[in-house]
Amino acid sequence: MELTAFWIFSSLAVLSAVGVVFFRNIIYAVLSLISTLIMISGLFFAMGAELIGALQIIIYAVAIVVFYVLVISTVPEFKGKAFEPKFILISLPVGFLIFLELAFVSLYGAWKSNTGIFTPEVISEVSNVKAVSTVLFTKYLFPFEVASLILLVAMIGAIIIGKKEHVIDEEAKS
């Protein structure tokens, strides 16, 4: 059952990721990105990470993709060539080599890390959401607060960068 889910979700995710990279029209690329994100969220659900799967849909597939669609709607259609033709020939074999290296290091590297206490029995007793949020709000409380600060800084920065340079202040003139 889980194996079937894995093959379906992963093949669709890889197919959509190829679409993100190789669609000429940027709107199609964004739609493929939504498909990839939803398939990856399905993979998270299949792995038993329910909280992350739900957050993936809410934050990525809704919030971030809406950013992209808004910006694409303001930037008109891209006219130049979509690809750098000389880089395709170089990047495909190099990418394949990097993939082999990543796979080798990940599978045959020394993953002698300590195992945690959240074995499947514990996870089935307390739910996944409770386990993740317990660790998030005890051990990683300070990084959590820093993450909120980063979001605030990014919001202010995006507003300041994105606003128009010369706004004529009518009230200040009169």
Next chain:
Amino acid sequence: MVPYEYYVALSGLLMVLGLIGIAVRRNIIALLLSTELMLNAVNIAFVAFDMKLADVSGQVFVFFILTIAAAEAAVGLGLIMAIYRLRKDVDTETLTELKN
């Protein structure tokens, strides 16, 4: 149970696809889309190793990556808007003031 190696191989494949996208595309927005792909590949690897090591710390880090991705998209797209307003162009081939 699916062996965790499958998930790690999928993560490597998505990472390489994002890398190829960054090398190949010429539209700046497409570069940001490829970055999102690479961040998602890291997310899959985190959750897969969590499954192997019976821990949940990786999922906490996926949460942080989601936060950083939202911040990155906001700032990056704001920069793209500013560049477009200044130059009326989002082609990486012509935006080469910093070269030379």
